[in-house]
Structures are given as C-alpha cells and as structure tokens.
Amino acid sequence: MEDGAGPVKKSERAGEGGSLRQFRQERQYEAVRRAAEEQKYSVTEACRALHISRAGYYQWRSGRASTRTVENRRLAGLVKNIHAKDPDKGYRRIRDDLARYYGTPINDKRALRICRSLGVRSTIKYARHGCTRLASDPQFLAENVLDRQFYAEKPNEKWLTDVTEFKYYVGPSVHKLYLSAILDLYDRRIVSFVLRDANDSALVHETLDQALAADPDAHPLFHSDRGFQYTTRVFHDKLAAAGMTQSMSRVGKCIDNGPIEGFWGILKRERYYGRKFTSREQLCRMIREYIAYYNFNRLQRRLGVHTPMEVFTQYRAA
Structure with a gap:
C-alpha cells in the first residue's frame, strides 16, 4: 500500500497503543512517588490503590531498567530488522526466525506482545481471483484419487x-x-x-x-x-x-x-x-x-x- 495522508492504520494504532501504555505507567509511578513523598502515604498502599507492582515502582525509581526490559528492547530491535527486511512476516514467522537465525528462542505470546508494541503486522491476504478455465469439451477426466489426502510418506509420492x-x-x-x-x-x-x-x-x-x-x-x-x-x-x-x-x-x-x-x-x-x-x-x-x-x-x-x-x-x- 502506498504511504500518504488518510485514515490511521491498525498497525499505527497498535504502535501508538504501546507508547500510550508506557506513558500511562510512567504517570502511575510518578503519582506513587508524589503520594509517598508529599502526602506521606505508604508506597505499598499507593501501589495497591493504582493496581501496579511495588517492585516495578522501585525499579523505576532506581533509574535502572530490569533485565527483562533490557532483553525486550534487544528483541524489539531484532523484530524491527526482520520486519524491515520482510514486511510480510507476522509474529509467528518472526518468532521462528528469532529462534533459527538469531539464536533467540522465545514463545509466541512474547513475540506477539513485542510485535503489537511496535505495530508490526503481517501483510493482509487479498481475495484470490483464479485464472482457471474449465474445459468446455474435455477429452479425458480423471477421478479425484487424491481425495484431499494432503500428506505423503516420501518425496515424489x-x-x-x-x-x-x-x-x-x-x-x-x-x-x-x-x-x-x-x-x-x-x-x-x-x-x-x-x-x-x-x-x-x-x-x-x-x-x-x-x-x-x-x-x-x-x-x-x-x-x-x-x-x-x-x-x-x-x-x-x-x-x-x-x-x-x-x-x-x-x-x-x-x-x-x-x-x-x-x-x-x-x-x-x-x-x-x-x-x-x-x-x-x-x-x-x-x-x-x-x-x-x-x-x-x-x-x-x-x-x-x-x-x-x-x-x-x-x-x-x-
């Protein structure tokens, strides 16, 4: 599809969604900090009220990213490279590439979360318009011997x-x-x-x-x-x-x-x-x-x- 002005694509909205979630989490952590420092609330109570992890809050306060966050950032960079090279790939094929060609096996759910945060989606499949022209006067017709048995035990079978x-x-x-x-x-x-x-x-x-x-x-x-x-x-x-x-x-x-x-x-x-x-x-x-x-x-x-x-x-x- 060509780039240009027009309605926002789903992939763009997905990418924006990841940024919005991160922004919302930052605001929640800041709210906990202010409640604890300015209003003398307990950090535990403030985190519980906002339904966020206390460990996550302290990690944010330390200014150091968690090991998982660092790894997700590394994975996100790999996902971007794979998608830039082959935009047709969705999260399953990207996960397979990560395991096979980058030595980074992860599960499908994690790959999906990272792809969603980046707005990465596979190419949408278009409707098929076949070119088959049935014979109007066939000289020979065979039975459907295959009968949808779409498997074989060896090559050339x-x-x-x-x-x-x-x-x-x-x-x-x-x-x-x-x-x-x-x-x-x-x-x-x-x-x-x-x-x-x-x-x-x-x-x-x-x-x-x-x-x-x-x-x-x-x-x-x-x-x-x-x-x-x-x-x-x-x-x-x-x-x-x-x-x-x-x-x-x-x-x-x-x-x-x-x-x-x-x-x-x-x-x-x-x-x-x-x-x-x-x-x-x-x-x-x-x-x-x-x-x-x-x-x-x-x-x-x-x-x-x-x-x-x-x-x-x-x-x-x-």
Whole structure:
C-alpha cells in the first residue's frame, strides 16, 4: 500500500497503543512517588490503590531498567530488522526466525506482545481471483484419487499442479503473465515451474517435462483441477508414459487442490499484492527469486520449522 495522508492504520494504532501504555505507567509511578513523598502515604498502599507492582515502582525509581526490559528492547530491535527486511512476516514467522537465525528462542505470546508494541503486522491476504478455465469439451477426466489426502510418506509420492495469473504494466497497457508449478506434498517444495505469456497446453507440458528431467524415476500420483490443459488426451498420455496416475479435483471444489492454491496465496501476499510491476523482467525476477527463497529459506511450522529443501535433503540423506 502506498504511504500518504488518510485514515490511521491498525498497525499505527497498535504502535501508538504501546507508547500510550508506557506513558500511562510512567504517570502511575510518578503519582506513587508524589503520594509517598508529599502526602506521606505508604508506597505499598499507593501501589495497591493504582493496581501496579511495588517492585516495578522501585525499579523505576532506581533509574535502572530490569533485565527483562533490557532483553525486550534487544528483541524489539531484532523484530524491527526482520520486519524491515520482510514486511510480510507476522509474529509467528518472526518468532521462528528469532529462534533459527538469531539464536533467540522465545514463545509466541512474547513475540506477539513485542510485535503489537511496535505495530508490526503481517501483510493482509487479498481475495484470490483464479485464472482457471474449465474445459468446455474435455477429452479425458480423471477421478479425484487424491481425495484431499494432503500428506505423503516420501518425496515424489504425490504432486499437485496448477496455473495462476499475474499482471504487469507497460505505460497504460496491462499485460498478463502465467505461472505453472508442481508442488510435492511430502516436503511442500516446488518441484518445477514455468513462466509464459499464454495460458496454454505448452505451459503445463513444459512444467511436467522439467519435473521429469530433474527426477526421471519419479512416478507420483499427479493431481490437478479440471482446467482445459489437464483434460487433453495428449497430457493424459504423457502422464501414463511417465508411470503416473492422474487425479483431478471435483467441479467447483478448489479445496481439492488446496496446498498449491495455498502456495499461490503465500507468494502473492508476500511479494505481489500491493506492488506494481512495470516490466515483464521485473515480475519474472520477483517470482524466480521468491520460489528459490520459498524452497531454501522460508521456514514452515508444518515441516517442523524447516524449509522444504531441508526436509527433502534430510529424507535423501536418511
């Protein structure tokens, strides 16, 4: 989103809330001091009346920050650095980064409190507008063999595929770019992907060819929606020749292909929505770099706070 005048954002209000709470606490401590020194009240009674900690008051009077306060300030600096580098990250992913890359494990609640005090929030997910065009006259339809069993016991056991659409601008003209990808359900890695200007059969054929070239011995269950590219006899024959079983989502059931639909949402939320790409090269570079980041550097809790390629490599090593 662009900066400028307008309504105050929730993230800004959250940051202001942290400052207001600190200011209110300072006033309470000052009130206790005045009550004790000027009106001869007991510090204990004054703190009890204002519902604040007596230890906290004495810490404030000493002028020395507590160990926890110092640590929270250090953590806040790390959180700011992580958020500045990747504004799409919310408190959970920031907590995972702190533990993995900064050697600072904390729990989710503490990470959330620090993020709220700084006004740090993850990017809001936009509504998805898919580009799938169902075949009007399909040559081959497969059953939903996958049946939403979104897990696998080893790599190359189950592959999911789909196509999504991006836009870029050259002057006033709007152009489209299509991304086809194959996702492995075991480690959630992107096995192969292809970018083309046309959403056609050649796009998905090339994606499959790349995956087979990378691992000729793979014979997975191959799941897709009922897009026109996947329902041709030629594509079915390519899968059969590679020793793959074809599976297709039911009509109007996007969740049947949920994991790769989810990957589109992650990619677009973290790198595409809210930005304007002014050349094909710029958009292609973003997608290529993001997929490399996703495979090799993006931690996932469903993978035990590992990256897809770490899980894949660990299996191969074992």
